[in-house]
Amino acid sequence: MKINIKQHLSKITGLTILLLGSIGCSDFLDEQDPSNLEPASFYTTATHAESAIAAVYADARFIGDGAGIFSSNWQFLMAPTGNTTTETAQNSDLNNLYALSYDANTLHVRNWYRGLYKVIANANLVLENVPGIEMDEAQKSKILGEAKFLRAWSYFYAVRLWGDIPLITLPQDSGSEDFFPTRSPQTEVYNLIVTDLTEAENAGLSWTNESGRVSQAAVKTLLAKVYLTMAGQPLNETSRYADASAKAKEVIDNAGPLRLFDTYGELHDESLNNMGEHIFSLQYNDLVADNPMDDMYPNFQPVTYRGPSGTGSTIPHITFYDSYDDDDLRKVDREGWFYSSYYTNGDGELFDLGKPYVFKYFNRTANGTQGEPGTAKDNLNLMIFRYAEVLLIYAEANNEVNGPSQDSWNALNDIRSRAQLDTPALDTFTKDTFRETVLTERWHELAFEMKTWFDMVRLRKVYNVTTGNFDNFSGHVNLNSGQSLEEKHLLFPLPEQEMINNPNLTPQNPGY
Structure with a gap:
């Protein structure tokens, strides 16, 4: 059965699967009183399984939700980079992000924490309950693979934003032993992310998927990105560069319909959603929600x-x-x-x-x-992973392992050629100069895609747009505000209300 996630968006707006395990209802579920639906009665058919995973996809769209006047959640990861500014300055929370003066009460921080953990909670419900449904095993395996991808995707954001975080892998209710969970070390969170994605690789997902569902190429792309991040700070597991290089190369060598678009205009052509350069996107249509940018x-x-x-x-x-x-x-x-x-x-x-x-x-x-x-x-969908990023992951990671090579140069050159820029000859590069060239391309190619902040954190470096060189993270002056990045900015504060609700989240991240 092939289900188009975008077609399901209008049907699942009323379906909300909460952390406590209550389940809402929409018009394609059993015709029962929604207040009477519980996991035991809901997860009984293949249709229920499809509805449940569709709800997890829908929850992921919190990234495009509003965050007060003239602001959206996606701005959370752009404003602190210094690459953007504002003409309105009417949202105090957004202004604090631009000024690097955000704190535990900043709305965007709270929205991201709650949004990510809602995706995790609903993915956990799928992973706990769908295995017991009598249904086509191939269909079941794919749904479980999608849930593992979406859980890993959410934890990957969370661990990079807050460091040690609660690691919740089972549905929770007020009687759960760890209803007030403590924070787990980052290494444990990354271990779960890698395990989820490795298992999702073997879930029988199609290589690409024009319906908007998770594909095998999306799983491998996220895994390559995770490995690249683990190789950097704070884990500093440099052996992961080889893993990132190998995983990105799998995508490149088996690209199939994946490719760089010939023109940049094709990237924001809605008729090309979920194909070509687009590996994974959040799905939008006017029946539920327009593109949120x-x-x-x-x-x-x-x-x-x-x-x-x-x-x-x-x-x-x-x-x-x-x-x-x-x-x-x-x-x-x-x-x-x-x-x-x-x-x-x-x-x-x-x-x-x-x-x-x-x-x-x-x-x-x-x-x-x-x-x-x-x-x-x-x-227009909101792009999360595209083929250009795979090329840049490969170019960076392979250089760290082998120094400049023809393959890594080819990947870099593909990006620069589309921009109509000449790439210096391979023999003119050292490992260091090739690294800086690739990282500069990341800043320019992936701009405004909510990726630059995470590069700043894992590299502990920031591209200086004035000099063209890279500054140390701590001490780099954010040109938008004139303020310097500090060590504390490597992590965001845990939301104040979440710490009140769960005292086991203490201590707060340093500096807040």
Whole structure:
């Protein structure tokens, strides 16, 4: 049975599987009183299993949910990097992220903690209850593999954000022995992540999946990324570079339909969702929720069918924009990642915006383009993993193991060639200069994809957009605020309310 996750989004908005084990109902479940549904009565059919995993996918969309006025959860991982700034400054929590003055009461911190643990809780319910359902074994195996991927994906965010965290692998209720769990060491969390993903690799998932479900390529991509992170700080398990290189190479050598798109415009073409360069994305459609990146639109300038609207609460810092080579296609107006002009009301006369804005998520189909009115339906997915990142993981990890090689140079060159940049000859690189070139490409290629902050933490380095070199994390001046990063910023604070609810979460992360 092939289930399209995007088609199920409208059906599962009413399905909420809470940590305590209560289960909501939607129109495709058994026609029972929703308040009477419990795991024992719910997990009895293949349809229930499909509905339950669809709910886990839906929960993952918390990343696009609102976080107060003119702000969304996704801004949490962009604002502290210094690569973005704001035109509105009307959300105090977002302002604190930009200013590096966030604390345990910052809304985005709380939303991410609760969002990730809701995904984990619902994945745990699937993993605990679906094995007992009498259904097609291949279908069951795939569902369990998807649940393990989504649990690992959530824990991977959480362990990088907060360090030692509660490691919950079973459904919880008020009678559970560890209902108030303590924090587990990061090594234990990473062990679970690797185990989940290794088992998901063998779950019979298809190599790619245009329906939006987890694929084997997505599992291997996440595993390569996990290994790369484990090789860096704070674990510093440098032998994992070889694992990251090997796993990324598996994806490259067996790419099949995976490829770099020929143009950057294809990345934000909704007709190409879940194919080509897209390995795994969060699914959006207008029946449930439009693409959530609206806060990148300029502040009250008529770039869409809505006319003068948008908040401009996340825009590129001009120094970051200037750090791109002038010949870099990613810097070209309306061709790459930025735009400094657009068509009035989406489809009218071209006008100057006065500064660059983020074009990476701009949907021409929904918003309009020259002479073509927008559909007003932004069905663009939110990309999580794409093939470009696999190439960069391989180039970095293989260089750490073997120094510059032809294969790693080819991966780097694929990225730079699409940007219409020349790559220096292989024999001109040392291991150190190749590393810096790859990392610079990560900053430029993966910009605005919620990845840069994690690079800063695992590398303990930050790309200095003014000098083109890399600074130490501690002491690097965030140009957006003029504030310096400190050791405490390597982790975020645990949310205050969560620590009140669970005293076993103490102590708070240092410095907060």
